[in-house]
Each structure stands twice: as structure tokens, then as C-alpha cells.
Amino acid sequence: NSTATMPVIRQLDDSAINRIAAGEVVERPASAVKELVENSIDAGATRIEITYADGGKTFIRVVDDGCGIPAQDLPLAMARHATSKIDGSDLLNIHTFGFRGEALPSLGAVGRLKITSRPKGEEAATISTAGGVQSAVKPAALTSGTVVELRDLFYATPARLKFMRTDRAEAGAITDVVKRLAMAEPHVGFILRDASGGGAERVTFRADPENGDLFDALHARLRKILGAEFAENALLIDAEREGISLTGYAALPTYSRGSSVAQFLFVNGRPVRDKMLVGALRGAYFDFLSRDRHPAAVLFLEVEPTRVDVNVHPAKSEVRFREPGVARGLIVSALRHALAQAGHRASTTVAN
Ligand code: ADP
Ligand code: MG
DSSP, X not given: OTTTTOOOOOOOOHHHHHHHHHHHHOSSHHHHHHHHHHHHHHTTOSEEEEEEEGGGTSEEEEEEOSOOOOGGGHHHHTSTXXXXXXXXXXXXXXXXSOOSSOHHHHHHHHSEEEEEXXXXXXXXXXXXXXXXXXXXXXXXXXXXXXXXXXXXXXXXXXXXXXXXXXXXXXXXXXXXXXXHHHHHOTTSEEEEEEGGGTTEEEEEEOOOTXXXXXXXXXXXXXXXXXXXXXXXXXXXXXXXXXXXXXXXXXEOGGGOBSSGGGEEEEETTXXXXXXXXXXXXXXXXXXXXXXXXXXXXXXXXXXXXXXEEOOSOTTOOOOEESSHHHHHHHHHHHHHHHHHHTTOOOOTTSOO
């Protein structure tokens, strides 16, 4: 009977759209932490405190001392495709982590989200949302900056909840995200606390305001994050080619690892996992390491935003270079040069 199955095309409502989009942006608690901490960095914070409970599944709070959000903008901050960071006319020229205006509405669609904020010289205000329904903006108490709380992630999508791993695994993923961002921002202080563990600090990366030099600050931070052995075996990298700059630290071949766990690559301050860049890193050490060893390095590529597309994926860990050959060549030559300077000769003649 043909009358029963006529399909109907319907426009989805905002809350359904947000929940679908949220799947792209927020896969697990660590991705929520990443979005919130990136917002704090974009807001110019110098100190960011992250607290979570139950691996972030029931509670995530990010407190920063950044520029804050004016009370009248709070409803907009939670609205889809609303951002203060670009005006839409130049999607290729992005200097901030955020630009899509997707994180907060997505988080508000999959958890209970509350934002309290106070820009300098203004009153504090708060707004909350649950199931995509916004509360009114209310007065609040806060000295300055922004506090974002996210409770009960995926409470409305039990299918999603099931995909989360143990509290320990999720907590580990949160710690990794914070470490990566802490490498990229050595002048920002980070404190990460596990509220279920009695509020114990998991990691603390103090900002070192007396230390103005970025390389010194980075070296000190890498010592804290990757350990003294990495720091003592790390060669300073500072090179440039055709307007692309490469800075950071790369470890001597003697400090190689059995896997790629100690490879951290950033493009314009953004942590990326990119095959081309990882391949270039491998290529640089090719003559210095046997095939089962992996180099350790923390490298920052800086390129004019118009020459790299960070728009490839909402989670933004992939990038696309206009001239991939330049980035690749720069990594290979700068690292080879540093290794040669350090007196490491190629070991290809050694039989294995
Ligand atoms: P995006 O970061 O892509 O702009 P978000 O949904 O993450 O989108 O945030 C929306 C807007 O809310 C931001 O553009 C910014 O104006 C404001 N905002 C979010 N978090 C903060 C924060 N911690 N401090 C100041 N402003 C913030
Ligand atoms: Mg954002």
C-alpha cells in the first residue's frame, strides 16, 4: 500500500542540529577540555585552572583570568555560529584557536553547561543551558575572568555515553590534552585537578613570569612535561625558510623512543597530528636511527595563516599547507643540521 510510506522532508530544530554537530566537536571529555582551554587561551588568560570528576564524565570546570564575556553577549556565546574571533570575511586568515563558534553550543547540547564571566570594569553574570534550552542571564559573583562548568556530558545521549572509556582512560586523555596546550603556551600557568581524587593536583605547570625568553620558558616547561632526560638531550631548533619558521627542541638520537609518544607538532600554536609533518620528522632522523626507534621532538611551525588551511576538520588536528614541500624541507634540513652540529654522524654504515 503506497500511501503509508510517503517521506516528508523536515527542517531540524536547533537543538537537534546542535546535538548532531556536537558529535563532531565533542567526542569525549578530553575534547570538551580542549575546546574550553583553547577558549581561555584565545581570551588572553595567563592562568588556567581545570578541574574534573569521574574522568570528566560528570564534571569539568575551567577557570581563567582572560578578558571575560560581557553579560549581554552571554546568550550569543552559547548560540550556534556566533564568534567574536572572525567576521566571516576572511576565513583563511585565522589567528585564534576558535573561529567556528561551535564549541559552546555543542557542549550545551550534550551536557549541562554554565558560564559565569566578568570582564574588567563590568558586573559578573551567568547563564546556563541544558538540553539546548537557555536560561536567562542572571547576576553572579566572580572577581574577574570566566568560569565554564560542564556537567553530565552525554546525559541525554546514552548511546554516546557507552562509548566512553574508564574514568582512568578519560582522565589520561584530559591530561594529554592539557600537556599539549601547556607546551604551546609556556608563558601561561596551568593547573589540572582531579576532584574525585580529593582534589589532588594531577599536574601543575607554573607560568614563569620572570623568565621572558620563550626558549627558556619552553625548555623549562618541557623539562616538567617530558622529563629531565628529554630536556638534557634536547637540541634547540630555530630555523626559517621562505617565510615559514620552525622552532622548538629535538632530542639527540640517543634519546629516541620505541614509539612516537614523544613527538609533538604544532602549527601556529595548534597541536596537530599530521602525516606529512610526522613523515618529515622521521626523514630528518632517517640516517641517525634504526627503523624501530622514533625521534622525540617538540616543534612549532609558524606560517602566515593564509598559507595553511586549518579548516580541514572541526577538531582541527589536521592541517593543509599551501606548499607542503617547504614545510617538509625545512624540518628535514633544520633537524639534520642541528644533529650534525651536535656531532652525530649518520649511522647508515653500521650494519644491523
Ligand atoms: P569560538 O571559540 O569558535 O569563537 P566558542 O563556541 O568556543 O566559539 O565560543 C563562542 C564565543 O564565546 C567566543 O568567540 C568568545 O567570544 C566567547 N568565549 C568563550 N569562552 C570564553 C572565555 N573563556 N573567555 C572569554 N570569552 C569566551
Ligand atoms: Mg572555541
